[in-house]
Amino acid sequence: MRKPISLRWRLLVPLIITAIITSALLYFTMRQVTKQAVQATQEALLEKAVTSILEQTRFTENNVEIDLPYNIFTMLGAISEDKVYYRVDLDGLFLTGYEDLRLKNLTVDNEYIFFSSTIFRGVKLRQATVQQLFLVNGKSRLIQITVAQTQLFQEAILRDMSRNAGVIGISFFGFALLVALLATRSFLRPINSLAGTVSRRGAHDLRPVKGPTPPELMPLVLSLNGFISRLTGTLRQTETFIAEAAHHIRTPLSLVKSESQLALRKSKSSENRKHLHNIIESVDMSIRSAGQLLDHALVLYRSEKIDEKRLDLAVVVQHVADNLQPAADLKDIIIKTEIINNGDIFVMADRVLLEVALRNMLDNAIKYSNPDQLIFVKMVLDQNFVRIIVLDNGRGIKGVKTKGIHKRFKRGSNVDDVIGSGLGLAIISEICIILGGSFILKNNKGVGACAILQLPVC
Numbered sequence: 001m002r003k004p005i006s007l008r009w010r011l012l013v014p015l016i017i018t019a020i021i022t023s024a025l026l027y028f029t030m031r032q033v034t035k036q037a038v039q040a041t042q043e044a045l046l047e048k049a050v051t052s053i054l055e056q057t058r059f060t061e062n063n064v065e066i067d068l069p070y071n072i073f074t075m076l077g078a079i080s081e082d083k084v085y086y087r088v089d090l091d092g093l094f095l096t097g098y099e100d101l102r103l104k105n106l107t108v109d110n111e112y113i114f115f116s117s118t119i120f121r122g123v124k125l126r127q128a129t130v131q132q133l134f135l136v137n138g139k140s141r142l143i144q145i146t147v148a149q150t151q152l153f154q155e156a157i158l159r160d161m162s163r164n165a166g167v168i169g170i171s172f173f174g175f176a177l178l179v180a181l182l183a184t185r186s187f188l189r190p191i192n193s194l195a196g197t198v199s200r201r202g203a204h205d206l207r208p209v210k211g212p213t214p215p216e217l218m219p220l221v222l223s224l225n226g227f228i229s230r231l232t233g234t235l236r237q238t239e240t241f242i243a244e245a246a247h248h249i250r251t252p253l254s255l256v257k258s259e260s261q262l263a264l265r266k267s268k269s270s271e272n273r274k275h276l277h278n279i280i281e282s283v284d285m286s287i288r289s290a291g292q293l294l295d296h297a298l299v300l301y302r303s304e305k306i307d308e309k310r311l312d313l314a315v316v317v318q319h320v321a322d323n324l325q326p327a328a329d330l331k332d333i334i335i336k337t338e339i340i341n342n343g344d345i346f347v348m349a350d351r352v353l354l355e356v357a358l359r360n361m362l363d364n365a366i367k368y369s370n371p372d373q374l375i376f377v378k379m380v381l382d383q384n385f386v387r388i389i390v391l392d393n394g395r396g397i398k399g400v401k402t403k404g405i406h407k408r409f410k411r412g413s414n415v416d417d418v419i420g421s422g423l424g425l426a427i428i429s430e431i432c433i434i435l436g437g438s439f440i441l442k443n444n445k446g447v448g449a450c451a452i453l454q455l456p457v458c
């Protein structure tokens with residue numbers, strides 16, 4: 001396929017061609033005008049010379065007397081190194097001057113000044129010829145006077161002029177090129193700024209493109225926004241589907257779990273109890289997975305229309321800890337929250353997303369702790385950031401990367417005995433991107449793990 005021509009070149013090439021043509025036209029026009037002006041001046045002088053000679057021409061009975069006006073000749077010769085030649089003819093016969101100066105054949109009734117160019121002794125000349133009929137003793141006599149001049153001066157002026165016109169033409173071309181470059185740049189600026197606005201967006205930012213746009217780019221922006229809205233619609237449908245699917249799975253599963261627990265309580269046979277335990281464990285795993293799928297769908301959905309508010313972090317942390325305490329109670333685990341700074345730490349965040357992140361951090365801490373252990377939730381203020389630290393005394397991390405974005409469904413190598421879906425850390429990572437924070441997971445110096453969520457304070 002042919003490579004598409006860039007917009008810059010599409011604009012620059014015609015502008016450069018126009019600049020070249022204009023510069024060339026300017027050059028030739030200046031040259032032509034000067035040539036014509038110099039020639040007109042020379043012709044005026046030649047005309048003056050021939051008419052002066054004609055005025056000084058007198059006929060006596062048999063003779064003709066001609067006075068050559070030397071002052072005019074001196075004037076003509078004074079210009080540059082130019083040479084002047086003349087020739088006088090009477091009744092078509094050479095009378096005086098330079099005989100080899102070629103004369104134009106004029107018809108008798110021509111009584112005007114005639115200009116022509118000729119080559120004389122290998123040099124180009126411009127010549128003026130005047131002729132007039134005189135009536136002498138009842139006989140008409142024709143006198144023809146020609147004055148010619150070399151064109152050295154004209155050529156010198158033209159040479160000078162060409163040089164100047166060349167400089168002007170090139171300067172004009174340079175200027176036009178600069179203007180063309182600036183014009184191209186300014187033409188492309190809105191396109192680049194539009195591209196910049198779109199590319200600077202986060203992965204989840206599906207808001208329509210807004211801001212001042214030139215009318216010519218409006219169709220592009222409109223179709224881009226149309227595409228974004230179609231994509232948003234499709235995403236929403238998918239998320240709704242996931243949310244509904246998770247909900248529809250969770251409800252009957254909860255029923256299966258409670259029925260199995262009931263059956264377990266009533267069952268006497270150890271064989272059956274073992275089977276029921278297995279069922280409850282699997283159902284638990286499914287409920288957790290469904291819950292996390294729901295969380296994930298919620299995070300994706302929220303990322304499109306974040307509802308940011310100034311939140312009192314201590315309140316949110318305490319709320320999440322209280323919510324998870326019943327789950328911790330099942331393992332006799334106590335969640336201890338340490339509120340510093342009198343609880344005066346505020347963050348700008350979407351409360352739902354922040355709670356989901358904290359819930360997943362605490363959920364892991366509970367899951368991977370042993371019964372009767374303690375979990376600490378601390379907040380540390382560090383300049384413009386706050387670190388929410390969840391510390392446990394559990395088995396610690398193995399086989400999971402500690403920094404960066406966590407992939408979905410990636411579980412540790414030491415957690416085969418614990419049910420889980422491997423979605424928790426991926427959810428936290430996504431929330432971090434949306435809230436402009438960061439997340440680190442590491443092992444404690446002694447035992448257990450430490451999960452740190454860092455957020456900007458406001």
Ligand SMILES: Nc1ncnc2c1ncn2[C@@H]1O[C@H](COP(=O)(O)OP(=O)(O)O)[C@@H](O)[C@H]1O
Pocket residue numbers: 360364365367368392394395396397398400410411412413414415419420421422423424425426441448449450451
């Ligand atoms: N507090 C923790 N203690 C030990 N391991 C942890 C802790 N938090 C996370 N992990 C490790 O990270 C993995 C991924 O966590 P997560 O994405 O929440 O999935 P899940 O908890 O469902 O396995 C876990 O499988 C586990 O190996």
Ligand SMILES: [Mg+2]
Pocket residue numbers: 360363364420422423424425
């Ligand atoms: Mg988890």
